[in-house]
Amino acid sequence: MTVKxxxxxxxxxxxYLQSQGNASAAVTEAVRRVLPEARRLRQREAAQxxxxxxxxxxxxxxxxxxILIESSxxxxxxxTEW
Structure with missing residues (x-):
């Protein structure tokens, strides 16, 4: 699915985008390169x-x-049998 x-x-x-044959593909590629770093940043902040x-x-x-964990x-x- 795509969204305009x-x-x-x-x-x-x-x-730059106007010089590309497919501006949508150029934007998608650039954003996808940034997404993993943004995810790592969120994970790092959550861990901190x-x-x-x-x-x-x-x-x-x-x-x-x-005590709660042990009781659970x-x-x-x-x-259960091991």
Whole structure:
């Protein structure tokens, strides 16, 4: 599926796109090169936020989470045979 967009670009970009045989293909290729980096940036920011969250937790909060996880595991594994 494709979507038709109307965008404004600086003069030098417009000149380059007009010189291309297929401006849509040139824009698509350029944007696809940027997408992985944008995704990595979002992942890096999320990991940093999670790290800040973990560092700010009190020992009591960490213990409560450990107990919850262990209890959940016990419930999930009840009756299973290895």
């Amino acid at each position: 967009l109307s965008i404004s670009v600086p003069d030098d970009v417009a000149e 936020a999670y790290g800040r969250f973990l560092r700010e937790r009190t020992p009591e909060q960490a213990d409560a989470d450990r 595991n016990d419930i999930a594994l009840r009756g």
